[in-house]
Amino acid sequence: MLSRLIKDIKTMDYQGANQIAIASLEYLKKTKLKDFEKVSKQLEAARPTAVVLHNCLEVIRKDKSINTINKLINQIKRARNQIGEKGSKLIKNNSKIMTHCHSGDALSIIKEVAKTKRIEVYATETEPKHQGIITAKELHALGIKVTVIEDPAAAYFMKDMDYVIVGCDAIRKEGVANKIGTYNLAILAKKFKKSFYMAGNTLKLDNRKKFEIEERPVKEVYAGKLKGIKVRNPAFDVTTYDLITRVITEKGVMTPANVKRLLR
Ligand code: RUB
DSSP: OHHHHHHHHHTTSSOSHHHHHHHHHHHHHTSOGGGHHHHHHHHHHHSOSOOHHHHHHHHHHHSOOHHHHHHHHHHHHHHHHHHHHHHHTTOOSSEEEEEOSOOHHHHHHHHHHHHHSOEEEEEEOOTTTTHHHHHHHHHHHTTOEEEEEOGGGHHHHHTTOSEEEEEOSEEETTEEEEETTHHHHHHHHHHTTOEEEEEOOGGGBOOOSSOOOOBOOGGGTOOSOOTTOOOOOBOEEEEOGGGOSEEEETTEEEOHHHHHHTOO
């Protein structure tokens, strides 16, 4: 049911740009052609910041077939493995990596590195929805050493890190959008002279004119009553290219200048 899927996307049963896109694409395979536009718009509006689903819909509009949808799903999955392979070459043995939130593309690199090198991962809890715990459990299940830290502890631990690796929701001219708090980590990485890597497939290249940072329910931030006090809960921020060491895509490890050339 569409309303159920949209609820699950909004409440983050499906989270991360790629997972949201894949769940939506799977639903569209079962959607009648005449309902395609209406359903697509509703799915896209559920989490408007990430661009993967939008870019997939643009492709599907040119050829509304199950074959096209399947190709896109496979492209996302294949790219994840390629990002893992390409990104893992950047990471040295015996290193400490900080990550944020839960990104399949970023974790693909970490998991690939861990096959041959000794690493230790610091996962920020990721306020307010704790996606960092999903990350920590996933890595722990693979036998990867992982420590959970509170988001505000990032500065405390940054001096001990070798790299920060995070995902992307939208790769734009002005910078790269990812989970709120990513920008903080990038500023810290710069201060402590650590490499800051953002991982994402090329379906995350974002040429949209209208770009919206999703603002989520305020009760996720503070569940109590605050009379007359405003609470805000943006879900993403945009990290500027001066803070990004490399963007790791399935097509290669790119400098900020290379990435910007791919955007209109
Ligand atoms: C998730 C998040 C992820 C990106 C990339 O935010 O910001 O880093 O979406 O994920 P949320 P992936 O939990 O609010 O969806 O690499 O899996 O596409």
